[in-house]
Amino acid sequence: MTNTIAAASAATTTASTSTSSASATESSSASSMMSSDFETFLKMLTVQMQNQDPLNPIESTDYAVQLATFSEVEQAVLTNDLLEQLSSQLSLMGFSQLSGWVGQEARSEAAAYFDGSSPVTLSGDFATAANSAVLIVRDASGNVVQEVPIDPKQKTFEWSGSANGGTPVGAGLYSFEIENYFNDDYLSTTSVESYSKIIEARADNGDIVLVLEGGNEIGSSDVTALRDSD
Numbered sequence: 624m625t626n627t628i629a630a631a632s633a634a635t636t637t638a639s640t641s642t643s644s645a646s647a648t649e650s651s652s653a654s655s656m657m658s659s660d661f662e663t664f665l666k667m668l669t670v671q672m673q674n675q676d677p678l679n680p681i682e683s684t685d686y687a688v689q690l691a692t693f694s695e696v697e698q699a700v701l702t703n704d705l706l707e708q709l710s711s712q713l714s715l716m717g718f719s720q721l722s723g724w725v726g727q728e729a730r731s732e733a734a735a736y737f738d739g740s741s742p743v744t745l746s747g748d749f750a751t752a753a754n755s756a757v758l759i760v761r762d763a764s765g766n767v768v769q770e771v772p773i774d775p776k777q778k779t780f781e782w783s784g785s786a787n788g789g790t791p792v793g794a795g796l797y798s799f800e801i802e803n804y805f806n807d808d809y810l811s812t813t814s815v816e817s818y819s820k821i822i823e824a825r826a827d828n829g830d831i832v833l834v835l836e837g838g839n840e841i842g843s844s845d846v847t848a849l850r851d852s853d
Contacts, residue, residue, distance in 0.1 A: 722824070724821050724824055724833065724849065725821050725822065725823065725824055726820070726821065726822075726852055727820070727821055727849050727850065727851060727852055728744075728818040728819060728820050728821070728849070728850050728851070728852050729818065729819060729820075729821050729833060729835065729841070729846045729848070729849055730746060730816050730817065730818050730846065730847050730848040730849070730850075731816060731817070731819070731841050731845045731846055731847060732814050732815070732816050732817075732845070733798075733817070733819065733835065733839050733841045733845065734763070734796040734797060734798040734817075734837075734839055735796070735797060735798075735799075735817035735818070735819050735835075735837075735839075736794075736795070736796055736797075736819055736820075736835065736836045736837025736838075736839065737782075737784055737792065737794060737795060737796075737797055738794050739784065739791070739793055739794040740784075742781040742782060742783045742784075743781065743782045743784075743797070743817055743818070744779065744780075744781055744817065744818045745758075745779070745780055745781065745782055745799060745815050745816070745817050745818075746778060746779050746815065746816045746817075747773070747775075747777070747778060747779075747780065747801050747813070747815050748801070748813040748814050748815070748816075749775040749778075749801060749803055749813060750775075750803035750810045750811050750813060752803075752805050752810060753775045753803035753804060753805060753810055754775065754804070754805055754806065755772070755775065755804045755805075755806070756772070756773050756774070756775045756801050756802065756803050756804065757770050757771065757772055757773065757801070757802045757804070758770070758771040758772075758773045758782065758799060758800075758801060758815070759799065759800045759801070759802060759812075760782065760792075760797055760798075760799055761797065761798045761799070761800075762792070762795060762796075762797060763795055763796045763797075765798075768792050768797070769792065773801070775803070782797075782799070795837070796837050796838075796839060799815035799817060800812055800813070800814060800815055801813045801814075801815055816847060816848075818850065819835040819836055819837070819839065820835065820836040820852050821833050821834070821835060821836075822834055822835065822836055824843075830842055830843075831843040833846065
C-alpha cells in the first residue's frame with residue numbers, strides 16, 4: 624500500500640511541476656505546451672485508477688470534475704494568449720492611424736504657436752445675444768498683449784499678430800478668449816479654439832499625446848477637428 628501511495632504521489636508531483644512550469648512561460652509557449660500537459664494529466668488519472676482502494680473506489684464523477692477543471696484552465700490560457708495578440712494588433716493599428724495625424728493641423732483650445740508672420744486660424748464661441756466682441760490675446764505668461772475687436776457673426780477668423788496698426792507681437796505661444804458684449808454691456812467670456820500643426824504623436828501611460836508646434840502638448844481627445852497643413 625505504501626508503494627501505491629508513493630506512485631500516486633509521484634504522479635501528482637509530476638503533474639504539479641508541469642503545470643507550474645507552463646504558467647511561468649510566456650503565453651505563446653504556454654499554448655504550445657498544452658498538449659504535453661494534457662498527456663501528463665491523463666497519466667495522473669491512470670495512476671489514480673490503477674492504485675485506488677478497491678473497497679473505496681473513486682467516483683466516476685470525480686474524474687469528470689478533474690477533466691472539466693483542466694479543460695477550463697486550458698481554455699483560459701488559450702484565451703489570454705488570444706487577447707494579448709489582439710491587444711498588440713489594436714495598438715499597432717492605433718499608431719498606424721495616428722501616424723497620419725503628424726503634419727496635419729489640429730483644432731483645440733490649447734495655446735497656439737505664432738511664428739511671427741503666418742496668421743493663426745481661430746474658431747470662436749460667441750454668446751447668442753452678443754452684437755460685439757473683443758478677442759483677448761495672452762502670452763505664455765498669461766499677460767494680455769492685445770485686445771482685438773471682432774464680429775460675432777464670424778465663427779472662423781484669423782489673427783495676424785498685430786492689431787489696429789499696433790506693434791506686432793513676437794513668435795511664441797498665445798492663448799485666446801472672447802469677451803462678449805451687447806452694446807456696451809458685458810455679457811460673458813467664451814472660449815476660442817485654434818489650429819496648430821502636429822509634429823509628434825506618442826503613447827503615455829495608455830493615453831495618446833500629441834505634441835504641437837511650439838512644444839505645447841494635448842491629448843488626442845482634446846482635438847475637435849483636423850485639416851491638412853498648408
